[in-house]
Amino acid sequence: xxxxxxxxxxxxxxxxxxxxxxxxxxxxxxxxxxxxxxxxxxxxxxxxxxxxxxxxxxxxxxxxxxxxxxxxxxxxxxxxxxxxxxxxxxxxxxxxxxxxxxxxxxxxxxxxxxxxxxxxxxxxxxxxxxxxxxxxxxxxxxxxxxxxxxxxxxxxxxxxxxxxxxxxxxxxxxxxxxxxxxxxxxxxxxxxxxxxxxxxxxxxxxxxxxxxxxxxxxxxxxxxxxxxxxxxxxxxxxxxx
Amino acid sequence: xxxxxxxxxxxxxxxxxxxxxxxxxxxxxxxxxxxxxxxxxxxxxxxxxxxxxxxxxxxxxxxxxxxxxxxxxxxxxxxxxxxxxxxxxxxxxxxxxxxxxxxxxxxxxxxxxxxxxxxxxxxxxxxxxxxxxxxxxxxxxxxxxxxxxxxxxxxxxxxxxxxxxxxxxxxxxxxxxxxxxxxxxxxxxxxxxxxxxxxxxxxxxxxxxxxxxxxxxxxxxxxxxxxxxxxxxxxxxxxxxxxxxxxxxxxxxxxxxxxxxxxxxxxxxxxxxxxxxxxxxxxxxxxxxxxxxxxxxxxxxxxxxxxxxxxxxxxxxxxxxxxxxxxxxxxxxxxxxxxxxxxxxxxxxxxxxxxxxxxxxxxxxxxxxxxxxxxxxxxxxxxxxxxxxxxxxxxxxxxxxxxxxx
Numbered sequence: 144x145x146x147x148x149x150x151x152x153x154x155x156x157x158x159x160x161x162x163x164x165x166x167x168x169x170x171x172x173x174x175x176x177x178x179x180x181x182x183x184x185x186x187x188x189x190x191x192x193x194x195x196x197x198x199x200x201x202x203x204x205x206x207x208x209x210x211x212x213x214x215x216x217x218x219x220x221x222x223x224x225x226x227x228x229x230x231x232x233x234x235x236x237x238x239x240x241x242x243x244x245x246x247x248x249x250x251x252x253x254x255x256x257x258x259x260x261x262x263x264x265x266x267x268x269x270x271x272x273x274x275x276x277x278x279x280x281x282x283x284x285x286x287x288x289x290x291x292x293x294x295x296x297x298x299x300x301x302x303x304x305x306x307x308x309x310x311x312x313x314x315x316x317x318x319x320x321x322x323x324x325x326x327x328x329x330x331x332x333x334x335x336x337x338x339x340x341x342x343x344x345x346x347x348x349x350x351x352x353x354x355x356x357x358x359x360x361x362x363x364x365x366x367x368x369x370x371x372x373x374x375x376x377x378x379x380x381x382x383x384x
Numbered sequence: 385x386x387x388x389x390x391x392x393x394x395x396x397x398x399x400x401x402x403x404x405x406x407x408x409x410x411x412x413x414x415x416x417x418x419x420x421x422x423x424x425x426x427x428x429x430x431x432x433x434x435x436x437x438x439x440x441x442x443x444x445x446x447x448x449x450x451x452x453x454x455x456x457x458x459x460x461x462x463x464x465x466x467x468x469x470x471x472x473x474x475x476x477x478x479x480x481x482x483x484x485x486x487x488x489x490x491x492x493x494x495x496x497x498x499x500x501x502x503x504x505x506x507x508x509x510x511x512x513x514x515x516x517x518x519x520x521x522x523x524x525x526x527x528x529x530x531x532x533x534x535x536x537x538x539x540x541x542x543x544x545x546x547x548x549x550x551x552x553x554x555x556x557x558x559x560x561x562x563x564x565x566x567x568x569x570x571x572x573x574x575x576x577x578x579x580x581x582x583x584x585x586x587x588x589x590x591x592x593x594x595x596x597x598x599x600x601x602x603x604x605x606x607x608x609x610x611x612x613x614x615x616x617x618x619x620x621x622x623x624x625x626x627x628x629x630x631x632x633x634x635x636x637x638x639x640x641x642x643x644x645x646x647x648x649x650x651x652x653x654x655x656x657x658x659x660x661x662x663x664x665x666x667x668x669x670x671x672x673x674x675x676x677x678x679x680x681x682x683x684x685x686x687x688x689x690x691x692x693x694x695x696x697x698x699x700x701x702x703x704x705x706x707x708x709x710x711x712x713x714x715x716x717x718x719x720x721x722x723x724x725x726x727x728x729x730x731x732x733x734x735x736x737x738x739x740x741x742x743x744x745x746x747x748x749x750x751x752x753x754x755x756x757x758x759x760x761x762x763x764x765x766x767x768x769x770x771x772x773x774x775x776x777x778x779x780x781x782x783x784x785x786x787x788x789x790x
Binding site for chain 2: 191195198200201220221224225227228229233235239241242243244248252253255256257258259262263301305
C-alpha cells in the first residue's frame with residue numbers, strides 16, 4: 144500500500160469576478176515508503192498548492208488524498224493538524240528557523256506539539272537529532288550565527304525530529320550555493336533513507352530534482368512523469384528556472 | 385486528556401519563550417497597559433473616596449439614609465402641647481424600634497461676650513444628631529447622654545464663637561454666660577458647626593438642656609421638629625405610620641408633615657449620578673487609550689507573528705493551539721501588568737496626602753474598593769484578550785504556506 148496517494152485531485156479557487164481558476168487538474172500521485180520523488184515546475188505552475196495538499200494544509204476541491212489507508216482529504220482541520228505534526232516534516236527554502244531561539248530550541252519546536260515521551264523528553268531528543276546532522280557543537284547557537292548550510296541542517300533536524308514518514312522539501316537548496324546545496328541534499332537523502340521516510344522535493348532546479356528516484360513535472364496544474372536526464376541534457380529553460 | 389495536558393504545558397512553554405524573546409516589545413507594551421490600569425484603578429478608587437465625600441457632605445445636611453423629619457404646625461394658632469408631642473414621639477420610637485432620633489429646634493440665645501451681649505443662633509439637637517448627620521467636632525467632644533442633666537449646660541460652639549471668647553483651651557472648661565431671666569453658665573465642650581465657615585457666632589445645645597434652662601415656652605408657637613433615622617427599606621411605611629401617629633397625638637388643631645430629608649429620598653435621578661458618570665467616563669477613556677496603544681503594537685508585530693505561526697502550523701500546531709498560545713501570551717502578560725497597575729493604584733489611593741486632598745473631610749473613608757481592583761484586573765485581561773485576539777485571528781486565518789513564504 145502506498146504511503147501517500149493522490150487520485151484525481153483538483154484544486155480550484157473562485158476569483159473575485161466569479162470565474163473559477165483551476166490550479167491543479169486531475170493530479171494522480173503515489174508515493175511509497177522510503178521513496179524519493181521530485182516535482183519540478185515553473186512559478187505559477189501550482190507547486191505551492193500541491194505542497195499545501197501534500198502537507199495536509201489544504202483540502203482538494205475534487206479527488207482524494209490517502210495517507211496509508213486513511214482518507215485524509217476529508218479529515219477535520221484539527222485531525223489534519225495532528226496528522227501533519229506526527230507524520231509530515233517540512234523543509235523550506237529560506238530555512239525558516241525561528242529567530243531568537245537557539246538551534247536546539249528550534250529543533251525542539253515540533254516536539255511541543257507532540258505528546259508523551261516526545262513532549263517530555265524533547266530536549267534530549269532534539270539534541271540527538273542535531274548530533275545526527277553534525278551540529279552537536281552548535282546547539283546553543285542562534286540562527287544568525289550559523290552559516291546557510293548549518294541553518295538548513297538545523298531545519299532538516301527540525302523536520303525529522305518527530306520521526307515523520309513523509310518529508311516535504313520546498314526548494315531545499317534555493318538559498319544555498321551549489322556545493323553546499325549538494326551536501327545538504329545528500330544529507331537529506333541519507334537521513335530520509337535511514338529513517339525510512341519518503342521524501343518529496345519540490346524545486347525549480349532540475350539538478351536537485353535529478354537526485355530523486357522518480358521525477359514529475361507540474362505544468363499549468365497538470366502533473367506528469369518526466370525523464371529528468373533528458374530534460375537536463377536538453378537544458379530546457381523551464382526546468383532550470 | 386494526555387493531549388490536553390501536554391497542550392496546556394506546551395502553550396505555557398511557548399508563551400514563556402515568546403515573552404523571553406520579545407521581552408523589549410512585551411515590556412514596552414506592558415508598561416503602557418500597567419500605566420493605563422494604574423490610572424483606571426486610581427480613578428475608580430479615588431472616585432469612591434470622592435463619592436463618599438459627596439455622600440457625607442449630603443448626609444451632614446439632610447441626615448443619613450433614611451432620615452424622616454416630622455414637623456408640626458398649629459392650624460388654629462393655638463399652641464401645640466410640646467409634652468404631648470414629646471410623649472407621642474417616645475411612643476413612636478418604642479413602637480417602631482427606632483434607635484436613633486433627635487428633637488431639633490432653632491432658637492436665639494443671648495451670650496455675654498467681653499464686648500457685650502450678642503444674640504447667638506443656637507441649634508437644638510439630641511445626642512443622636514451627631515451620628516445621624518455625621519457631625520464631627522473639630523476640637524473637644526460631642527454631647528454625652530448625661531449632658532442634658534448638667535446644671536451648667538454643655539455647648540458646642542462654632543469657630544467664630546470660640547475666637548470671640550479668646551480661643552481658650554477646651555481642657556480648661558471655658559464658660560460663657562447665657563443671659564435671660566435666669567442667667568445661666570454654659571460650658572463649652574467642643575468646637576464645630578454644621579455650616580463650615582459661618583462668620584457669625586453660633587452654638588449647638590441639647591434640646592433637653594435648653595428646656596431645663598429656658599423652659600418650653602419657646603416651643604409653644606414653634607414646636608421642635610423631630611428626626612428619625614430608619615432603615616431605608618421601611619422608610620416609606622414608617623413615614624405613613626409616624627404621620628398617622630403624630631396626627632392622632634396632636635389632634636385636629638394641628639397638622640403634621642413627615643417626609644424624608646436625606647439625599648436618597650430626593651427621588652428622581654441619583655444625586656451621585658454626575659460623579660459616577662464622570663468617574664466612569666474618565667476611566668473608560670483611560671482604558672481605551674491604553675488598549676489602543678497595545679492593539680497598535682500588536683498589529684505592528686502581527687506580520688512577524690504570521691510567519692512564525694505559519695512555521696508552527698507546519699509542524700502540527702492546530703489552529704486552536706496557536707490561537708490559545710497567542711491569546712494566553714497576551715492575556716498573561718496584561719494580567720501581570722494589571723496586577724502591577726492595581727498595586728501602584730493602591731499605593732496612590734491609600735496615600736494619606738492624596739486621600740486628604742480628595743476626601744475633603746470625609747469621616748468614613750472607604751477601604752480601597754475591591755471593585756476598583758477587580759475592574760483593573762478585568763480590564764487588563766480584557767485588553768490582553770482584545771490585543772491578542774486580532775493577531776491570533778489574523779494568524780490563524782492566513783494560508784500557512786503563504787505565511788511561511790512571505
